[in-house]
Amino acid sequence: MIAQLFGYLRDHSVALKWIFFAYLAFTLVFDFFAERHHAHFWGDHIIGFWTLFGIFGCLGMIVVFKGLSHVWLMKGEDYYDE
Amino acid sequence: MMSNTIFMHPATYFLIGAVLLPFANRLKLQKVLLLVVPLLAFYQIHHLPASFGVCHFMGFELTFGRVDKLTYVFLHVFTLMALIGSIYGLHVKESGQHMAAFLYVAGSLGTTLAGDYLTLFIFWELMAFASVFLVWYRKRKRSIEAGYRYLLVHTTGGLILLAGIFLRYQNIHDLTFTRIAVDGATTADYLIMIGFMLNAAVPPIHAWLPDAYPEATVTGAVYMCAFTTKTAVYVLARGFPGFTALAILGAIMTVYGVAYAVIENDARRILAYHIVSQVGYMVCGVGIGTAMAVNGACAHAYAHILYKALLFMGVGSVLEMTGKSKLNELGGLYKYMPWSLVFTVIGGIAISGFPLTSGFISKSMIIAAAGVDHRVFIMLMLSLAAVGTFLSVGIKLPYFIWFGNDSGVKAKESYWNMQLGMFIAAFMCIFLGIYPEYLYKMLPYPVTWHPYTSYHLSETFQLLGFTGLGFYLMVKKLKPEPKSNLDLDWFYRKGARVFMWVASKPIGAANDWVGEVYRTVGYRFTLAVARALSWFDWEGIDWVLDGSAKGVVKGGDELRTLQTGKIQHYIGGAAVALCIVLIIVVLI
Helix, strand or coil: CHHHHHHHHHHCHHHHHHHHHHHHHHHHHHHHHCCCCCCCCHHHHCCCHHHHHHHHHHHHHHHHHHHHHHHHHEECCCCCCC | CHHHHHHHCHHHHHHHHHHHHHHHHHCCCHHHHHHHHHHHHHHHHHHCCCEEEEEEECCEEEEEEECCHHHHHHHHHHHHHHHHHHHHCCCCCCHHHHHHHHHHHHHHHHHHHCCEHHHHHHHHHHHHHHHHHHHHCCCCHHHHHHHHHHHHHHHHHHHHHHHHHHHHHHHHCCCECCCCCCCCCCHHHHHHHHHHHHHCCCCCCCCHHHHHHHHCCHHHHHHHHHHHHHHHHHHHHHHCCCCHHHHHHHHHHHHHHHHHHHHCCEHHHHHHHHHHHHHHHHHHHHHHCCHHHHHHHHHHHHHHHHHHHHHHHHHHHHHHHHCCCEHHHCCCHHHCCHHHHHHHHHHHHHHHCCCCCHHHHHHHHHHHHHHHCCCHHHHHHHHHHHHHHHHHHHHHHHHHHHCCCCCCCCCCCCCHHHHHHHHHHHHHHHHHHHCCHHHHCCCCCCCCCCCCCHHHHHHHHHHHHHHHHHHHHHCCCCCCCCCEECCCHHHHHHHHHHHHHHHHCHHHHHHHHHHHHHHHHHHHHHHHHHHHHHHHHHHHHHHHCCCHHHHHHHHHHHHHCCCCCCHHHHHHHHHHHHHHHHHHHHHC
């Protein structure tokens, strides 16, 4: 039964995508109203700081770590058995 | 009195349980024992006095039980985890695996309760030696090799720790295990710290963890991910709070572990690397050393044990049912193992720190403690690792196992006991998120932190939401590849090869050469000397001692004819001889 639910959701991935984008918009709106009494550093005063941190942190990590892996670290699975 | 003290110690139950397990298996009571032992221990830890089991041994005072709030929170989660692990492994018939797990838990509990370095060391080593069997019981060639490497690394760490303990004793003649002041730390203390750091998998001495854990048995990995590193976090929190080196290394760990979790392919290796990242938060919290940071480290250890075990259980279920754990070989399993998916995703969102899960109320404490202490760079590194956590474990892992491209792998849902174990862990993840006071009141210092503020919620919403967007944009780039990545274990895995080459080529050749020289020169020389000595002995000394050697040889020949080679004759002869001796003794 629960598998059918997942299947149903998977079939409606377009709708899910728009719900997800709506959620992203909501987080930005929410940040306008968040209380900033206990700011630890300058970034805490900027509205949307964590949005930028999240998206650029994520993309940056994928690019840098995947890049490092491809040019240097990646070896065959039995590299040590040879 | 003494037996009371012994049964006061929760490790005792696991030690006795380990001994009884094979018998219980024959009597078909193994499952009962597997449940009773952790339950008894979980009950027992609530009734411990502040100090017990103090005894004197060879001039040392050993303290087997020292209990305060810091001990309690770790004992609580360790015994709870032992129960969950036992339930998850109920279907395993081999007693050996359960024995290893019980001894491992006993080692962990013993270390946590130890009040002096000697007791600590004994249980510390018990942990290493018991846990390696959880790797070996997988019985594959790779597991056996990985187990040996694991054992060698931990033995080295143990020796460093022991060296520190000896030096410390030489310096101050005191082995009590207490907090070490940052200003007064000596070489001995730093050696002890390095020994602890090895078990906490702090880079550059971390590679044993992602090497061994993915090769462990399905149930073994569930235990291993919980005990070794978190026991190390406990001893660091006990002995070394406030050491800035730990704060910096911890922050590096969080990003280092996540980096590998992003690029690895084997699901259990991803989770293993992610332990490095998560333990980094705790090590960092200990290193910051304020009350809030140490609280955060303990809270995070508690929460982490449950959700990381949950993730290992979820991925372990897939491995158990399909025999596969590599992401590139899996996909589309949501049709067959939906409940494992639900539980794994709960573990994934908890580890990512979603609101209403345990990660949200524990991780944030450490990050905020870094902020309060004005360590902005560390704080940003921890936040970056949180992004990577959601990316690698929260989304990538479940996506490529249960969704992604349909791999054609078909499987049944995992056994009921596995699902029950996952359910309890998943329940705790959400329970702690909704009711954080349950955990907060166990922490060593009073808690003033409130996780559910609007700003913290807003920060989390954005971080997680836009990490999700990043995954959505880059999902093709993250497609799993059947590869593995180099790490610092390269040095000893390839280094061992250099050692073997040196041993077999130059040293072997030198050995052969020496052997040849010996055979041609030494052997003949020895023979000549022996002949000379023999002649001297036979003719020279015997001549001095009036022919006695020749007489003994002659007597021996006669005695030989008395020997029949039958055992009853020998026993009879011995009995007669004994009687004669007795008679002589009595008469005299």
